[in-house]
Amino acid sequence: MSEIAAKASAKAALKPARRRLLASRLVPYLLLQALIAIVTILGIQLLQPSDPEDYAVSDFSAREDGLTRPVTLPHFTPSRYSLADPPFYTGAFTFRSGDAASGWSVFLPRFSNAVEVAVNGVVVLDSRRDANANRPDRNTPQIAAIPASLLHEGGNEITVRLFVWGPLKGFLDTVYVGPDIALRPAYETRTLLFVTLPVVFSAWQAILAVILAIMWLMRRHEPVYGVLAAAMVLGVVQAFAPPPVPPAAVSRLAAVLLASAPIESALIVVFGVLFFGWRWPRYGTLLFVPGVLVFVVGLIGGPPLPRILFLVLGIPTVGLCLFLMACVTATAVVRRQDAASFTIGCAVTIVLVCWVQDMLTVLEIASNDRIFVSRLSYSAMLVAIGAGLTWRFARALNQVDSFAGQLVTRVREAEERLKASFAREEERARAAALANERTRLMRDLHDGLGGQLVSIVALSERGSAGATITDAARAALKDLRLVIDSMDDIGGDLMLALGSWRERATAQLRPHDIALDWRVATPQGLPLHPELRPWHVIQIVRILDEAVTNAVKHAQARHVAVTIETHDGGLGPYGVISVTDDGSGFALAGNCEAAGAGQTARGLRNMRSRAARCGAVLDLSSDASGTRVRLQLPQRFPDSDMAAG
Amino acid sequence: MTEQGETGEAITILLVEDDAPTCWRLQDALVKAGYEVRSAGTLSEARQALSVGAPRVLLTDLRLPDGHGVELIRETRQRFPETEIMVISALGDEESVISAITVGATGYLLKDAFPTDIATTVRDLVAGHSPISASIARFIVRRTQGAAQNSAEPPPGPALNTAKLTPREIDILWGIAKGFSYAEIASHLGLSKQTVPGHIKNIYRKLEVHTRSEAVFEAVQQGLIKL
Numbered sequence: 002m003s004e005i006a007a008k009a010s011a012k013a014a015l016k017p018a019r020r021r022l023l024a025s026r027l028v029p030y031l032l033l034q035a036l037i038a039i040v041t042i043l044g045i046q047l048l049q050p051s052d053p054e055d056y057a058v059s060d061f062s063a064r065e066d067g068l069t070r071p072v073t074l075p076h077f078t079p080s081r082y083s084l085a086d087p088p089f090y091t092g093a094f095t096f097r098s099g100d101a102a103s104g105w106s107v108f109l110p111r112f113s114n115a116v117e118v119a120v121n122g123v124v125v126l127d128s129r130r131d132a133n134a135n136r137p138d139r140n141t142p143q144i145a146a147i148p149a150s151l152l153h154e155g156g157n158e159i160t161v162r163l164f165v166w167g168p169l170k171g172f173l174d175t176v177y178v179g180p181d182i183a184l185r186p187a188y189e190t191r192t193l194l195f196v197t198l199p200v201v202f203s204a205w206q207a208i209l210a211v212i213l214a215i216m217w218l219m220r221r222h223e224p225v226y227g228v229l230a231a232a233m234v235l236g237v238v239q240a241f242a243p244p245p246v247p248p249a250a251v252s253r254l255a256a257v258l259l260a261s262a263p264i265e266s267a268l269i270v271v272f273g274v275l276f277f278g279w280r281w282p283r284y285g286t287l288l289f290v291p292g293v294l295v296f297v298v299g300l301i302g303g304p305p306l307p308r309i310l311f312l313v314l315g316i317p318t319v320g321l322c323l324f325l326m327a328c329v330t331a332t333a334v335v336r337r338q339d340a341a342s343f344t345i346g347c348a349v350t351i352v353l354v355c356w357v358q359d360m361l362t363v364l365e366i367a368s369n370d371r372i373f374v375s376r377l378s379y380s381a382m383l384v385a386i387g388a389g390l391t392w393r394f395a396r397a398l399n400q401v402d403s404f405a406g407q408l409v410t411r412v413r414e415a416e417e418r419l420k421a422s423f424a425r426e427e428e429r430a431r432a433a434a435l436a437n438e439r440t441r442l443m444r445d446l447h448d449g450l451g452g453q454l455v456s457i458v459a460l461s462e463r464g465s466a467g468a469t470i471t472d473a474a475r476a477a478l479k480d481l482r483l484v485i486d487s488m489d490d491i492g493g494d495l496m497l498a499l500g501s502w503r504e505r506a507t508a509q510l511r512p513h514d515i516a517l518d519w520r521v522a523t524p525q526g527l528p529l530h531p532e533l534r535p536w537h538v539i540q541i542v543r544i545l546d547e548a549v550t551n552a553v554k555h556a557q558a559r560h561v562a563v564t565i566e567t568h569d570g571g572l573g574p575y576g577v578i579s580v581t582d583d584g585s586g587f588a589l590a591g592n593c594e595a596a597g598a599g600q601t602a603r604g605l606r607n608m609r610s611r612a613a614r615c616g617a618v619l620d621l622s623s624d625a626s627g628t629r630v631r632l633q634l635p636q637r638f639p640d641s642d643m644a645a646g
Numbered sequence: 647m648t649e650q651g652e653t654g655e656a657i658t659i660l661l662v663e664d665d666a667p668t669c670w671r672l673q674d675a676l677v678k679a680g681y682e683v684r685s686a687g688t689l690s691e692a693r694q695a696l697s698v699g700a701p702r703v704l705l706t707d708l709r710l711p712d713g714h715g716v717e718l719i720r721e722t723r724q725r726f727p728e729t730e731i732m733v734i735s736a737l738g739d740e741e742s743v744i745s746a747i748t749v750g751a752t753g754y755l756l757k758d759a760f761p762t763d764i765a766t767t768v769r770d771l772v773a774g775h776s777p778i779s780a781s782i783a784r785f786i787v788r789r790t791q792g793a794a795q796n797s798a799e800p801p802p803g804p805a806l807n808t809a810k811l812t813p814r815e816i817d818i819l820w821g822i823a824k825g826f827s828y829a830e831i832a833s834h835l836g837l838s839k840q841t842v843p844g845h846i847k848n849i850y851r852k853l854e855v856h857t858r859s860e861a862v863f864e865a866v867q868q869g870l871i872k873l
Contacts, residue, residue: 491788496825499825500784
């Protein structure tokens with residue numbers, strides 16, 4: 002109970018903590034964004050290029066739909082969908098020949114959608130032929146030189162035909178007529194800001210698109226790059242494909258271009274979500290619906306419909322996407338507090354502010370001579386995204402570096418640990434081997450030498466005959482030699498141990514006048530056994546010793562023969578050692594009448610158990626004509642003592 | 647019965663053994679076999695006995711109260727090259743026997759050997775047959791293998807230079823180590839049985855490091871020392 006309560010209280014404590022963290026991160030961010038918004042608005046105000054007001058021609062009479070009235074530029078005219086009978090503005094300006102040195106020009110800073118300018122009835126400029134000038138989203142200025150021959154000293158007439166295709170209202174800014182030298186700088190400034198700069202940004206966008214596409218091709222599991230590349234490609238197409246002038250038949254291309262902006266902005270939102278490591282929500286696909294709708298309608302419907310749809314669907318979608326993007330980046334800033342989310346967040350704020358400004362302009366709430374800044378500010382976001390990606394790329398490289406470094410360190414550590422554990426293991430194995438060897442040695446000494454020394458002591462105490470003590474002492478010495486001999490490394494060649502044994506057995510038999518007949522079937526002798534250990538050797542030699550001792554002591558043999566053979570039963574060679582004597586033999590079972598029978602039986606049992614411990618097979622046969630001990634060695638000696646104890 | 651050398655004189659043996667019962671036992675066995683035996687219990691007594699004259703055979707224990715039998719063997723070898731030298735060993739272990747061989751001994755005698763075997767061994771030795779046991783042969787051939795396998799790590803046990811041994815001699819040693827008789831070895835190797843003892847004598851000679859300077863020469867030859 003108390004645990005649950007504690008958990009609950011911990012959770013409750015966690016919530017305010019999280020809220021505090023949220024507030025402490027979100028509030029400064031929002032304040033920063035507000036500051037950026039103010040700076041952006043101020044920046045847009047400062048961006049307004051100044052025009053040579055001395056040469057402004059503002060007072061016109063406008064003839065619209067057969068109705069003539071005086072107007073002051075800048076002037077809005079209602080939206081229309083026909084190029085026939087456009088609004089016709091007529092104005093007057095004064096030409097003084099004293100200023101003619103540089104020639105005169107007519108300069109139109111802003112108009113939508115297209116103009117045809119005539120001076121004294123002669124057309125000097127038709128912007129419909131310049132595709133970029135016709136785009137309402139660009140603030141393209143126009144300038145045209147007025148041929149000197151057209152100008153009269155004093156009053157001159159200027160007429161402007163304003164071609165408008167909806168749904169936006171037509172707009173004509175103040176017209177400037179004057180010496181070219183005075184008008185040209187203003188024109189150049191506007192061209193730089195509204196024509197050259199967008200081209201530069203679009204080029205930057207194209208480069209980014211290529212880089213991102215390559216990144217995506219190389220890293221297919223990161224769709225974020227692919228999404229952004231698609232958005233960039235759309236942007237580039239939109240920027241460089243010239244929009245057709247309405248009478249042109251390719252209205253489908255116009256629809257595609259119109260649909261590009263909402264789709265592009267939706268892609269940017271997808272990018273934002275993926276970039277910050279979130280999953281793209283399933284219903285997020287709805288964000289693409291307006292763009293697709295504009296596109297489909299543009300393919301099917303006539304020219305005016307997609308434009309209207311774009312205005313009511315596309316532009317709000319762009320705004321919605323910008324707002325979503327702002328939310329996404331704000332969340333990312335709160336959670337991650339990293340440079341990339343901050344940079345992108347600030348850029349999104351700038352674009353959002355510009356979009357709002359443009360909306361206010363379109364709705365004629367704010368008056369700024371109808372200069373649209375969304376497209377231009379979009380480039381700010383591109384720069385930010387480029388910076389964000391570069392930052393991320395650099396960070397990934399750093400991570401790889403540090404990961405490689407860590408890996409090297411870890412591998413080294415693991416290696417050292419392994420070495421240490423290997424050394425420990427080796428030490429343990431060595432200690433175990435030593436302990437095993439010590440145990441074996443002690444047992445061997447105990448089994449043989451110890452018992453024999455004890456029996457020598459017993460015999461001496463009883464004052465027994467010298468010969469018996471001598472035998473016991475000799476046996477003890479023989480056993481000591483056997484144990485020492487078995488210590489020697491014989492490299493798995495049992496023959497080397499048998500060679501020494503032969504000498505000892507010969508010496509043992511000689512006083513009894515028994516000949517040892519030694520027969521080795523092959524020069525090689527026995528197969529090699531790399532796994533042969535000293536304790537195997539001791540057991541085998543003791544078995545042979547027992548057989549020889551039996552022949553001498555109990556069977557009164559005259560000849561003892563040792564035969565060493567190698568057989569091959571198809572599963573690899575194995576050795577057989579036989580000890581045969583021509584003594585009287587003994588009863589194998591039951592019959593315990595003979596004086597030495599009990600001792601013999603114990604000896605036989607010992608031989609069998611020793612053979613079993615080495616994995617060897619002992620075969621005994623005995624009759625009145627002699628005894629035969631056949632020891633069949635295993636193909637492989639066992640590692641551990643099979644019947645230890 | 648008196649054992650006599652080629653000159654017809656009795657064969658003299660100098661027996662150096664500090665353990666009295668063992669000394670008596672060996673002396674009894676040798677005297678019974680007809681040898682003329684002088685015995686010494688210490689190194690200095692042995693040197694004194696040597697100053698009187700060279701014995702035909704020197705039998706010496708290695709561990710003596712006032713020194714090591716190896717010194718006595720080396721001295722005797724240098725002063726009286728004709729004298730046959732055998733080491734008396736309790737167990738016939740390689741450690742003592744090999745170190746005796748390298749200074750000039752040509753065999754060993756087990757302290758507990760039966761009297762007849764003691765006499766036989768000495769007689770064979772005087773007749774020019776150097777006895778060699780399976781375990782000593784095994785030690786030598788294992789050492790030749792070890793030298794071939796890795797020369798970097800010196801094997802345990804006394805230093806032994808097997809570089810001069812011929813493949814045939816090594817084959818003979820293998821046969822002895824595996825318990826084959828001289829006759830069997832001779833038939834396996836296609837030799838005459840009589841030549842085997844000669845080979846064994848040669849093996850002893852080759853294992854002997856005669857002098858200190860020769861030891862240095864050997865070491866230089868084998869690249870152990872760089873001049």
